[in-house]
Amino acid sequence: MKGGLGSFAMNLPGGIRIGAIAIVNAFGDIVAPKTDTIIAGARGEKRGQFADSIRVLLDNIGHTPPQGTNTTIGIVATDAHLNKMQLRKVAQMAHNGLARTIRPVHTLFDGDTIFAVSVPEREIAGDPGKALMMIAVAAENVLETAIRLAITEAETVADIPAARDWQ
Incomplete structure (x- = not known):
């Protein structure tokens, strides 16, 4: 199935902005988290x-798909002033977005990675712990x-169908 590039951003209270870009070529299936459907x-x-x-992995124990052919890479960026440790927590929690949308995720056949960056334009007001969460x-x-959009907005290339053309 054809993967692609997706992005999404939102505004948070206090004027903080956050966005993500995802490049998706996952080994696992992409699921809609609310319906849990592939x-x-x-x-x-058919x-x-x-x-x-x-199911394919469980039914074919011992069969090894080619390594290094799949990955999902994401970048989460915010304009909140965050230090290195805070950004590490943001990246760790962003992996939950991977886990909700890719099944299985973090396989031996993927190089799933998330980076978090801060372009410190806004100081965090109030409780820093609450703001970080x-x-x-x-x-x-x-x-x-961003992961879902990378898939739903992808276009068929040659004999590799996009999700919207496989329905």
């Missing part, structure tokens, strides 16, 4: 069907949406 992944036998990557939870959500 929206892209290894193709099934058009519109998916193989269900977890707000930003980190938002990071999960913007990355989740």
